[in-house]
Amino acid sequence: MTDRTALEDADTGEKADRAVVRDALGVGVAVGLSGFAFGVTSAGSGLTLPQTCALSLLVFTGASQFALVGALAVGGGPFTAAAGAFFLGARNAFYGLRLSQLLVLPRAVRPFAAQWVIDETAVVALAQPTRRAARLGFFVTGLTLYLLWNLTTLLGAMGAEAIGDTGAWGLDAAGPAVFLALLAPMLKTGTERAVAGLAVLLGLGLLPVLPAGVPVLLAALAAPAVLWADGRRRRGEQEDA
Amino acid sequence: MNAWIAIGATALGCYAVKLAGLLVPAGALERPVIRRLAALLPVALLAALTAQQTFADGRTLVLDARAAGLAAAAVVLLLRAPFLLVVAAAVVVTAGVRAMGAG
Numbered sequence: 283m284t285d286r287t288a289l290e291d292a293d294t295g296e297k298a299d300r301a302v303v304r305d306a307l308g309v310g311v312a313v314g315l316s317g318f319a320f321g322v323t324s325a326g327s328g329l330t331l332p333q334t335c336a337l338s339l340l341v342f343t344g345a346s347q348f349a350l351v352g353a354l355a356v357g358g359g360p361f362t363a364a365a366g367a368f369f370l371g372a373r374n375a376f377y378g379l380r381l382s383q384l385l386v387l388p389r390a391v392r393p394f395a396a397q398w399v400i401d402e403t404a405v406v407a408l409a410q411p412t413r414r415a416a417r418l419g420f421f422v423t424g425l426t427l428y429l430l431w432n433l434t435t436l437l438g439a440m441g442a443e444a445i446g447d448t449g450a451w452g453l454d455a456a457g458p459a460v461f462l463a464l465l466a467p468m469l470k471t472g473t474e475r476a477v478a479g480l481a482v483l484l485g486l487g488l489l490p491v492l493p494a495g496v497p498v499l500l501a502a503l504a505a506p507a508v509l510w511a512d513g514r515r516r517r518g519e520q521e522d523a
Numbered sequence: 524m525n526a527w528i529a530i531g532a533t534a535l536g537c538y539a540v541k542l543a544g545l546l547v548p549a550g551a552l553e554r555p556v557i558r559r560l561a562a563l564l565p566v567a568l569l570a571a572l573t574a575q576q577t578f579a580d581g582r583t584l585v586l587d588a589r590a591a592g593l594a595a596a597a598v599v600l601l602l603r604a605p606f607l608l609v610v611a612a613a614v615v616v617t618a619g620v621r622a623m624g625a626g
Contacts, residue, residue, distance in 0.1 A: 341537050352575075354526055370569075372540050374544060396538065452617030455577075489579055505566065508563065
């Protein structure tokens with residue numbers, strides 16, 4: 283009797299593992315392929331092949347990579363460009379916080395696991411019901427995504443160098459489309475929409491008058507500004523009530 | 524050289540924040556206002572970057588084929604299409620509008 287239960291447990295465990303791996307591969311493959319878009323955009327922005335590949339290998343967080351090559355393309359200084367990319371990457375610290383409680387990785391493993399702490403691995407791992415499934419989801423998503431993202435970055439950059447004028451192929455629209463696709467699911471409430479709207483106004487309005495890269499950093503102030511206005515309004519409502 | 528400096532700084536900074544999340548004790552960053560700000564910062568940055576990379580040519584604002592491409596991407600996004608299709612729509616429409624000689 284106990285044997286049978288153990289067998290069934292192992293069976294459902296295996297089934298659960300397979301479901302996690304399937305989810306992880308789905309995310310890893312779909313997003314990993316968009317490394318093409320990054321390779322093309324980066325090469326089109328004037329970065330060399332080694333520079334483009336170094337970004338995918340070492341930075342490995344898509345939005346920051348796109349932001350950096352975009353800022354460099356318009357002539358932003360290296361530190362202004364890096365600051366924008368850094369602020370975008372800062373959200374990964376919060377994924378790390380939640381993942382470290384969920385995965386409980388040995389201290390020696392953490393420096394290696396850290397490079398894979400990004401949107402996609404966090405989404406897959408945090409959706410799992412057990413620690414075992416979360417670890418498996420994190421590992422499979424991370425590995426698939428890291429390998430594919432770097433491979434397709436290389437192919438995209440080589441392809442862009444081969445076809446020359448990426449603009450003629452509309453490939454300069456890939457960068458903003460990626461940003462829009464990342465942004466859209468975040469616009470859940472009025473607060474997020476207000477932040478996005480204000481950031482667009484600041485980003486475009488300041489563009490002609492400030493050095494390249496600086497308007498994006500100032501547009502980031504839309505977040506604390508809207509948060510502060512929200513807090514004031516809420517306090518006001520409480521006092522009225 | 525500038526590009527390598529930018530790459531180095533970005534790689535170090537981005538790795539540091541990833542590692543920090545795994546190493547700092549839980550609770551250190553758990554203040555609600557910090558969590559809210561961390562969630563809203565990417566919204567502001569992504570919105571500004573989307574707008575700039577669509578409507579900017581250097582430091583001047585322009586309306587060209589990229590705007591049509593982004594509009595196509597937005598429509599495809601509303602149809603809940605996968606990520607790659609969104610990017611492909613933007614690229615194809617931008618190239619198409621350019622081929623027709625506009626923008």
